[in-house]
Amino acid sequence: MAKKNPKPTGKSGLSTSVWIAISAGLIFLGIAGGVLGWVLTRGESGPSVIKPPDFAYASAAPKRAPEAYQFAIDNPDTLAQIPCYCGCGQEAGHKSNLDCFIKSRQSDDIVFDKHAAG
Secondary structure, eight states: OOOOOOOOBOTTSOBHHHHHHHHHHHHHHHHHHHHHHHHHHTTOOSTTOOOOOGGGGSTTSOTTHHHHHHHHHHOHHHHHTSOOOSSHHHHHOOOSGGGGTEEEEETTEEEEOGGGGO
């Protein structure tokens, strides 16, 4: 009867599958740490963080209007790629969903549109 070959091991005596598991765990922790760091610091650009306009917090505005305006502030390129879906483009001349939130923007100087606040 032939002898079975033992699992390959490194110099430390640990099997290759254990080293793969340890490496995968370290890679996962590194990625998770990077994502967590990004989530905790996103939208913070120093002392001049731009906030949603006051009318987004009005009682007549939708409950999540401030969150939507903050998304528009932080992600204008994304909203510029989304067509206006409420039909205001025909009446108000909006070319994209971004126009429902922001009339004009020059760096940190933003003129907001009230359209998205109801």
